[in-house]
Amino acid sequence: MKLKFKVQPYQTDAVEAVVDCFAGQPMTGGVAYRIDPGRKAQTSAFEEGFKNADLQLTELQVLANIKDIQRRQNLPMSDSLVASAGCKFNLDVEMETGTGKTYCYIKTMFEMNKRYGWSKFIIMVPSIAIREGVYKSLQITAEHFTESYGKKARFFIYNSKRLHELESFSSDAGINVMVINIQAFAARGADNRRIYDELDDFQSRRPIDVIASNRPIVILDEPQRMGGRATTESLPKFKPLMIMRYSATHITQHNRIHRLDALDAYNQKLVKKIAVRGIQTRGLAGTNAYLYLEGIDISKKAPVARIELEVKLKTGEIKRQIRRLEFRDDLFTLSGDLDQYRGFTISQIDYNNDTVEFTNGVTLSAGEATGDVSERDIRRIQIRETIKAHFDKEKQLFSQGIKVLSLFFIDEVAKYRDYDQADERGEYARVFEEEYELLKAEFLSELAIDNEAYVKHLAGIDGANTHNGYFSIDKKTNRLKNPDVGSRSADSDDTDAYDLILKDKERLLSFAEPTRFIFSHSALREGWDNPNVFVMCMLKHSDNMISRRQEVGRGLRLSVNQDGDRMDNPAVVHDINVLTVVASESYKDFVGGLQSEIADTLSSRPRKATEAYFSGKTVTTENGPVQITPALAKLIYRYLVKNDYTDDTDQIAAGYHKAKTAGTLAALPDDLKPYADQVFQLIDSVFSDAQLPKVEDGRKPKTNPLNANFDKKEFQELWGRINRKAVYRVEFDSDELVRKCVGALDSQLRVTPLQYTVQTGIQSDEITDDQLKAGDGFKVTNTTTESGGSVYSQVKYDLLGKVAENAHLTRQTVAEILTGMVPSVFAQFRQNPEHFIAEASRIISEQKATMVIERLAYDGVEDRYDVDIFTANQSGQDFSKVGSKLKNHVYDYVVTDSDIERRFVAELDTSDEVVVYAKLPRGFLIPTPVGDYNPDWAISFKVGSVKHIYFVAETKGTMSSLKLREIESTKIACARKFFDEIGKRVSADPVRYDVVTDYGKLMELVGVSR
Known part of the structure; x- marks a missing residue:
């Protein structure tokens, strides 16, 4: 890179x-x-x-x-x-x-x-x-x-x-x-x-x-x-x-x-936004019940709390586990009847305020740990939260070629590298690897199938290889050491501590380098940073030597992708570039302290919007720079006072910033309108607390709430036609399947024989020392490629088992198919067993899929999809892929997966014929014999003044069956059956379903002229 x-x-x-x-x-x-x-x-070459x-x-x-x-x-x-x-x-x-x-x-x-x-x-x-x-x-x-x-x-x-x-x-x-x-x-x-x-x-x-x-x-x-x-x-x-x-x-x-300054940089989107996950402890009087509220999720039914508690296992061992708990769950029962949890029954889960209340009056906020909590517990929680935040960010950015790095600040090397241990792992390294492997397994199980590349990448990196420590090195022992920190310098004195961070910055930014988590000494301050630090964790005691702002500064630089390009597109810069800080104090305390430190640095900004401040300032016109006269300065001052944009002390009021954000600022007097933008820039340069950068709560990811389009009768009518759940039936006999598979194999199966190469050579007449070292003592005189019966694989294959596994059939059915083949066709197995198994499995699967589709039938059930699937599982969406705010969609924004979808959305949203549309959530699934299927779009068209057409569309880059994967083609064919059979039972005017390449193709199918 x-x-x-x-x-x-x-x-x-x-x-x-x-x-x-x-x-x-x-x-x-x-x-x-x-x-x-x-x-x-005097004749030195360096005289001049x-x-x-x-x-x-x-x-x-x-x-x-x-x-x-x-x-x-x-x-x-x-x-x-x-x-x-x-x-x-x-x-x-x-x-x-x-x-x-x-x-x-x-x-x-x-x-x-x-x-x-x-x-x-x-x-x-x-x-x-x-x-x-x-x-x-x-x-x-x-x-x-x-x-x-x-x-x-x-x-x-x-x-x-x-x-x-x-x-x-x-x-x-x-x-x-x-x-x-x-x-x-x-x-x-x-x-x-x-x-x-x-x-x-x-x-x-x-x-x-x-x-x-x-x-x-x-x-x-x-x-x-x-x-x-x-x-x-x-x-x-x-x-x-x-x-x-x-x-x-x-x-x-x-x-x-x-x-x-900090305000300019944030407002101009030149640095990352900041999010904070605070961790704090709070004692509960009269109880030693350990509880940690990790966070609250929106679910299909009601909010669910992720709570870590102690659980008594069947073996008698007591272990801390994270459980997803709901309203009225009893922690005493869930813990295995541990006495300390008596009375801890959940009475309320408040997603908006991130709190959980229990029947005994105890209230727990997200990020709070209570009861029997040691410092070691807090550090483990911080490490876990850092890994979780890293995975969430990595899932979002991997497809864009952006490597995510996380940084741990610690206060002594022994916490990371303990040379008294056989494996030399310190407490933090050991905890990291334990939590990393647990969270990785959980995360991989939840990833969607379309994240195949990221799944492969994540699965290929284990916990032991993805973290590294960067400290000073004792040149006598070649071991890591704490930096020599002086009373003034608060910095390491050893260049070896910074090799990968500073000298090999490009390698650290590459996916080829497995290091993603960096442990370093808290003495690191100004002087080094990496643009792709997205998560930062303070695993150290609080002190006054290093401010929050200095620590956060190590991760503020805008990120770069694998091509070295800076991710600074103003439209999405703060959707991509968010630095999550996992702090060892509450969210409120950390944010308050950080903003106070930022405010203290803004010494050059005026605090009051007076006539004297505005008078003499420069604005630019077509004729060049012009100074604001005392008369114009008085106009600006009166404008602010008249609209309550300043308070009695001439400080800018919060109402001004709210109105500016909402686009509802009062109009300027006519004499000021030629300089309007610059007048507002002058007003904005006057500092007020309302200007401080908004620090997000890292536990509450950005969501995309439903808007008024969702409640339109046209969408509710469309949703009522497609939200019926169903089960499928497939009725066919094995004999017919065997016959069709045998016929297809006999006519289609062609296996490429194994090949080998024979080379003939002769030793050179004269051989130099260099030729001997290079292995060039012989000269090739002839090369021949052979294939056919003289070459056989010596590996034993479970032919029946492999084909049965690939085609999802019983061994008996596969045996009947293979024994029915023409012997000369089956004999190809000996020529290339691997290719034979792959091709036979493919042909058999295709025949099975054809028969499944021909004999597939859907039966509706009483159960329906709840509207909650539109709000469930919104965390972790990649909002860097959204465009501008939409007009006809049920959400304000659509997270698209491809350029095809982006173009499709642009036309849907500007079409006069489209009343409302939705990208169907991942929770909306149609069962098929080859796996659940999630269609792309539900669209309501208006034709004329009365008639409506309801359509479910799948967007694909090509209609060619050769370019669609077999499993996709089968799912699409099953979906046609589903909407045809279930739709007719629900309404006399059923929903239409088809695959389209673009909006023009959709309009052809709908039958509406453009």
Whole structure:
């Protein structure tokens, strides 16, 4: 796999914001200077160097440029340049985690070189993890930027033992990038201080002096983690021409020239949505009854609760099991009469609020565990929930070529890898494998038959091979170890911890790599991520070192498919890209904490919509940018007050956001209408709690509720004609089946004989050593392919058993068929037994199917399909495959399985003749001798002013029987019988049924002119 990159407008805006700060700077190639040779000979090849040209603009000119940029983005205006770290020019670029800030500052380097000729850049990072991530980004974007700019950048990681790279950095006239982590120049260790020492192996020069001679442009990645005294004192020694700081969270403010914060990123659909599955414990007074409410499902009859409880088995062993429980179920009886469950009879299951009530007054919420609950129990529940969320997401995305990854954060290696155990598995690894295999078996049994490719993929990966741990490695013992976490760094110091996550990112994203679950240390923060992390689990104690937002940030990047394409189609981006967090606290607590942390980072956003805020802001017209006058600002303010869109403190009210979402905002005054979109953008830039990203409950998957079309009399009439259940009868004698099968085998059975190849060769006259090693000492002189009676398989076959199994007949019936065959035809068995069995089974099955259809009869029963099948089992639907909201369907959206179905829906929904239609739910089944059959569509047509035609349609890409699988053809033929026989008994105007390739074919069959 190869990750692909494309030009994104929002990233281009971030680049231009930086580059335009220096508009007016003349284009100047690298300024030549004499490199300090140290003790080297004066004729050294590295004598001439090229440094960044000095800034030709005055401080006032740069400040004016910055103000122009801030004005066009409606950012707070800078009164002056903010000097820092010995540098006059300090630019802050705010970009939310996952939006590609590394890509942006790499592109900024190319753009600065193109416009101004600057070519020496240093990227400073706070940790090795970030350093490795940046270096990987430079590698994988190299080709992309070469195509865009026609040149390559030379980049390297600073290493005090490879100082010759500094010579190249200085002497090369092209774009040169040095990546350095702050420990390399701000730590106290002797090796780290070498950058300031005169070194014998560097011609008695100080590396810092050689670097500073280039007047580099310094880029700080995650500057909030580089605010220590040692770092701030060291930065001036690099003599930066300017400093650019990129982060989602700027603690120290300089001149902010770009903002893409958490709200912008979410609203522009540049990052994943977040869903949370909270896990919490709650003590029950006076009882030690263990209970865990996993969730609530909608069923055909009533909601069903998935509850884990202790059950006494027949062996006397007490084991915790998950049971699907209904209203009035008695847990005392279900547990095997365990006393702690007396009084626990379910009195209510509330799907809307995700709660279960018991007759003893106890109420349990989804995600709550009560009673005898240990920390170990909670961790097992979290691991189970993570695997379940992973499977749900994987089922949805596998067909789109998107690999799903799940990440566990843990606080010590021993929980994952325990070297005191014979198999070296820690507690979490052991629990994971146990839960994975149980859930995989359950999940596979529930998958639909049309998920054949995913079933095969999932079945082929076992629990032991699909998880891996990524930690530091002790080089002495070659064992995983906890990272060396300092009081400030909170990061690992070992590059080996990040190989697969960072260096082999493409391999991890490939289906060929079985790793799907990653266990890593909770110290991992900024610096690494993977676009396809869809589930994240916090298997660790809560602490204040790492915020929820930092943890969630590891999975916010939009996913990619197997072709390396980013899944960023705005129409479906948030149906595909949802990050599920399995938290060790309640849903409410986690979401509240996360949103509070997000709100704290929005410091640059105004809090009040006042006249003063709007006045002076810039809007764009056909004639260029225009500033909002005080008079227009007063109009905006009065508009908000008049419509109660602000409160008494001038903060934006929730009513404004509700009206905007519903499309019912009051009209703007006429003087503001030419700038309407931009006026609303200004209003939206004023922060209010109602703007915070909506965090979904991961236990309540998106559903597709029935709409008013379902209650239309035309659909209810159609449903009443087809919802009758039935049983089938097939009456034929075996003798007739035997005769037909014998005749078909004698006339149709043709078996390809086994073949073998004979090659003749002779040893070469002269043989070299290389030929001997390569096995080329002989020369082939003749090749002959033989077939027929001289070749027989030596394997013994159960011929009767195999054919009986394939054709679903008794051994006796198969024996009668085979013994009735012409001997010469049966003799083909010896020529190729495998082919004989396959062909004989096929021919016999076809004859049986023909007779079944000829003699098939359906008898209706009193039972009918309940309308609940339209609402049952909606979880896990792939809403990335839905189109726009529909007009005539009984649901707002249709989850289609193919392009044929998508085109079919588009025409059904725009047809004047179609009153209402439905994609029949999977629960609607017609019994047939070759398995249950689920038709595709039920459609009600209106002809003229009165007459209605009711139709059930099956959509297929081709009508050719040769291209339909045998089992499909048989089911379709049985369905024709079903609707013909049952339909006539239900109504004098029965429902029609047929197979169609498209809407035009359907209209031909219906007999309605288009």
